[in-house]
Amino acid sequence: MSEFGKIFEGEARADLLQPNGGAALNEALLEAGVLCLRGAALSGGDFLALARRLGEPQAQLIREHRDDEYPDVSIISNAHVDALGDGKRIVLGRHWHTDDSYFAVPSAVTLLHANCVPAGKGDTLFADTRAAFDELPELNKNIINGRQAIHKYKSRRNVSPVPHRTAEEEAETPPVSHPLVRTHPETGRRALYLNPNRIDHVAGLSLEDGDALLDELLAFATRSEFVYRHRWQAGDVVIWDNRCTMHRVEDDFGSAPREMMRVLLKGAVPV
Ligand SMILES: [Fe+2]
Incomplete structure (x- = not known):
C-alpha cells in the first residue's frame, strides 16, 4: 500500500517525462496503481505525447467533450451542463467508479492533467482494489470468483449523473458482461473489478442478493486503508x-x- 498514490517531483519526475521514459513510467504505474507527476503545466501536445509513451489513446465516447485540436484529449470541466435537461452544471464521476467499464474492452489507464483546480477542493479519491481483493474474507472470494456482472452505460443502480448520449454513442454502448474479479494482464495480480455506477446486476444472483453483495463489496473496497x-x-x-x-x-x-x-488508453477484455 505504501506506493499507492506515489508523487514524483523534481528529478524523479523529469526522468519519467523523458521521451525514452515510457517503460520506467509504466513500471512505476504497475507498482503504484495511481501516481502523480507534479510540476509545471504541460501543453496539450506534450501531455498527449506523454500518454502515447504508455499506450494507444482511445477516443472518449462523448464527442462533445473531445478537444478540438487533439481529439484524443478530452476536456473534463464543471462548466459542462447536462445536455438532456435542466441546464444545471454536471460534476462527472462523483461516485466511485472505474472508467469506461460499460465498454466490452474498457480503457486500461487514464491520465488527467490539471489545467485549473479550486484551492483545497475537488480532491480525487482512489481505492486500491488489488489490496481490497487480497484482504477480502474467503467467504466473499468464493462467491465472486468466476462470477460475472452486467455493466450498462445507465444502469439500474446508477447513482452519479452520466452525460446524455447521441443515438450514435448509444449504439456503441450496449450492455456488457465483466468478471467481478479480474487478473491484471501485466502483473498477474487479481483485483476486484467494481463499478458501482455502471454495474446493473450480478449474473446468477437474484437482484436482491446481487445488490446486497455489491453494496458489501463497495463498502469493503473503499475502507480508508485502501x-x-x-x-x-x-x-x-x-x-x-x-x-x-x-x-x-x-x-x-x-x-x-x-x-x-x-486521455484514456486502450485496454484488453477483462479476464
Ligand atoms: Fe472517472
Missing part, C-alpha cells in the same frame, strides 16, 4: 490503472472553475 486522497495542484499529471483501482471526485467546489485534460 484509499488515497489526491489533493490537486495545477500542472499535476495523475495517472491511474483502471484495471485495479476505482476513483471519485469530491463534489465540494460549487461553481469554482475546475478543468482537466484527460
Whole structure:
C-alpha cells in the first residue's frame, strides 16, 4: 500500500517525462496503481505525447467533450451542463467508479492533467482494489470468483449523473458482461473489478442478493486503508490503472472553475 498514490517531483519526475521514459513510467504505474507527476503545466501536445509513451489513446465516447485540436484529449470541466435537461452544471464521476467499464474492452489507464483546480477542493479519491481483493474474507472470494456482472452505460443502480448520449454513442454502448474479479494482464495480480455506477446486476444472483453483495463489496473496497486522497495542484499529471483501482471526485467546489485534460488508453477484455 505504501506506493499507492506515489508523487514524483523534481528529478524523479523529469526522468519519467523523458521521451525514452515510457517503460520506467509504466513500471512505476504497475507498482503504484495511481501516481502523480507534479510540476509545471504541460501543453496539450506534450501531455498527449506523454500518454502515447504508455499506450494507444482511445477516443472518449462523448464527442462533445473531445478537444478540438487533439481529439484524443478530452476536456473534463464543471462548466459542462447536462445536455438532456435542466441546464444545471454536471460534476462527472462523483461516485466511485472505474472508467469506461460499460465498454466490452474498457480503457486500461487514464491520465488527467490539471489545467485549473479550486484551492483545497475537488480532491480525487482512489481505492486500491488489488489490496481490497487480497484482504477480502474467503467467504466473499468464493462467491465472486468466476462470477460475472452486467455493466450498462445507465444502469439500474446508477447513482452519479452520466452525460446524455447521441443515438450514435448509444449504439456503441450496449450492455456488457465483466468478471467481478479480474487478473491484471501485466502483473498477474487479481483485483476486484467494481463499478458501482455502471454495474446493473450480478449474473446468477437474484437482484436482491446481487445488490446486497455489491453494496458489501463497495463498502469493503473503499475502507480508508485502501484509499488515497489526491489533493490537486495545477500542472499535476495523475495517472491511474483502471484495471485495479476505482476513483471519485469530491463534489465540494460549487461553481469554482475546475478543468482537466484527460486521455484514456486502450485496454484488453477483462479476464
Ligand atoms: Fe472517472
